Amino acid sequence: RHTTVQLAHGGGGRLxxxxxxxxxxxxxxxxxxxxxxxxAVVPLGGQRLAFTTDSYVVTPRFFPGGDIGKLAVLGTVNDLAMAGAKPLYLSAGFILEEGLPLDELRRVVASMREAARECGVEIVTGDTKVVDKGKADGLFINTSGVGRVSEGVSVHPRRVRPGDAVLVSGDVGRHGIAVLSVREGLAFETPVESDCASLAPLVAALFEAGVEVHCLRDTTRGGLATALNEIALDAGVGLVVDEPAVPVDESVAGACELLGLDALYVACEGRMVAFVPEPQAERALEALRRHPVGAGAACIGRVTEGPAGMVSLRTRLGGQRLLDLLSGEQLPRIC
Amino acid sequence: RHTTVQLAHGGGGRLxxxxxxxxxxxxxxxxxxxxxxxxAVVPLGGQRLAFTTDSYVVTPRFFPGGDIGKLAVLGTVNDLAMAGAKPLYLSAGFILEEGLPLDELRRVVASMREAARECGVEIVTGDTKVVDKGKADGLFINTSGVGRVSEGVSVHPRRVRPGDAVLVSGDVGRHGIAVLSVREGLAFETPVESDCASLAPLVAALFEAGVEVHCLRDTTRGGLATALNEIALDAGVGLVVDEPAVPVDESVAGACELLGLDALYVACEGRMVAFVPEPQAERALEALRRHPVGAGAACIGRVTEGPAGMVSLRTRLGGQRLLDLLSGEQLPRIC
Ligand SMILES: Nc1ncnc2c1ncn2[C@@H]1O[C@H](COP(=O)(O)OP(=O)(O)OP(=O)(O)O)[C@@H](O)[C@H]1O
Ligand SMILES: Nc1ncnc2c1ncn2[C@@H]1O[C@H](COP(=O)(O)OP(=O)(O)OP(=O)(O)O)[C@@H](O)[C@H]1O
Ligand SMILES: [Mg+2]
Ligand SMILES: [Mg+2]
Ligand SMILES: [Mg+2]
Ligand SMILES: [Mg+2]
Ligand SMILES: [Mg+2]
Ligand SMILES: [Mg+2]
Known part of the structure; x- marks a missing residue:
């Protein structure tokens, strides 16, 4: 048992x-x-409100395809979308380290504004604290978000049923590799861009297509494998995932091989898994693929009776192995 | 012009x-x-929602009368109350530094739970990030909050009118002195406890008494003087404040003298100013004083036509001086 906070306590895994x-x-x-x-989905005077929060501490703050500001808006918008809500309002809380260049802050704030505009959400409240040099890492951002859940919508792990199809909205692992490439100063043959994007239009497309969405989860910290493990545990079901069906771009696969990483555990910031009744899987995939962010959507597996919390992977070679929750995070750390 | 973030950028003052x-x-x-x-007060499906956020970075984390966890709950509850809302739900976002003792985290979390229970708010969503040793200061907490604003309630700076009475809910400066005493290892004759407390019951009491509340503001960073300057600027009015009428406890006055501080600029975490129509001032004071947290409420001044943004203090000796917005913060820093 640990007596102090470990890096692995923030890794999305078992710890x-x-x-x-x-x-x-x-x-x-x-x-x-x-x-x-x-x-969270909570009542507010006859309405259902979705409410979520995330802090963003990523280094480097700028990476191919995005920066900490864009992430801070999209990540929170995505968590609202995963609750089946229409994202409406965000808060923006900044912890600034003394000495941070104001121009860098301006760039980050501009990209938050841009991302909020694209998502149609309004940043309505904020906070700014400054801490002594050496007591932070340049810039931490917290965004919290509220949205509205329409009548009849109910998206959460307990709704997942044996027989449900497991869909992923696109190829996985780009975000983590993009961040890592800058941090470790790696130059890949093909540069990898972060997948960071709003998932709200994909969720809206599923609802519009009349798909009875049981559960959604964005595959952030710990990647696809961690998201699947969380849902299996919280829904008390088993999952069978077909490895060859999981989309991984060649450039990401190459980088993972080089770095000794498993792409299934690498963070995305614009990908989700969706659990839908099997008969509606095709319709759902069509709805997702109509949108650029969902163009690479695929069905990757199905829900089984159990054992509860177990995710098994049918490998490329026809074998089967456990896709386990890691203790912390893969090394090198990404988030 | 500064090109990098200064500590004064977080001091609540002009910068x-x-x-x-x-x-x-x-x-x-x-x-x-x-x-x-x-x-912020925003519409949500026919309701009016209040939404606010604050990050808490105080050192030391434990001080006489409270700790960072209690502050994180009460501070956000208070900002909702200042918007005229009934506080309902909170989020809790933690940034933990690798190596933080888990027992310390447990104490902070227990005191958040306790404070939430006392305020009748529910912590419904959260986030946990861990950063490398040396990249934070043990523990930062962000809480965001949502609440509901009843019909007819409208509390904000633009409603302040010349002739309004300016009330303060109790003696000022305790919180800052309590924090400072631990940080600087000072032992005063009478130890000063933080004033940190929920202001929501006081606000409810004003509404119940039928007081037409024009504006409220908790006197946090920068203390009473800063809060008054903000309102004067944002409402485009002048304020005249009667120095002898401002309640300052003897122990706080003594500590301020010792430290070369002006109590009017020292942070409180359980005090507010209220702007109400002059004829309702007595009724408002009675309502406030009925509650222990408001027992020391007093009328300290009135709103004038202007000059807009100017706060003048009638001193103990019968003179008059400008109670200005500081550039940053008084030294030594408190928040
Ligand atoms: N980074 C930011 N982005 C957008 N708005 C901000 C930001 N920081 C502060 N604000 C806004 O500025 C105003 C003043 O913020 P401030 O944090 O001083 O208020 P407060 O929370 O009442 O005080 P304190 O933080 O001392 O408790 C609020 O309306 C707040 O929403
Ligand atoms: N400190 C905390 N206090 C209360 N609840 C928390 C805390 N940290 C996380 N949670 C809750 O645990 C669950 C998982 O949180 P997590 O942050 O992993 O989700 P996420 O935001 O979707 O992922 P990510 O942070 O990687 O974007 C959520 O229900 C969240 O509300
Ligand atoms: Mg998230
Ligand atoms: Mg998520
Ligand atoms: Mg604030
Ligand atoms: Mg505040
Ligand atoms: Mg305030
Ligand atoms: Mg989170």
């Missing part, structure tokens, strides 16, 4: 789950928290 | 106002932000 259970869920004990979903 | 205007308000351009109030 983080334990920390959440032992310390936060145990203390706060709210029914909304107990759902362990990307955003 | 922070400039940063907000030049960088954040300029980029985000939302009508709700332009109000510059403690919380």
């Amino acid at each position: 983080m789950r334990q920390l959440l259970e032992d310390i936060f869920l145990e203390a706060f004990r709210s029914p909304a928290l107990a759902e362990r979903h990307d955003g | 922070m106002r400039q940063l907000l205007e030049d960088i954040f308000l300029e980029a985000f351009r939302s009508p709700a932000l332009a109000e510059r109030h403690d919380g």
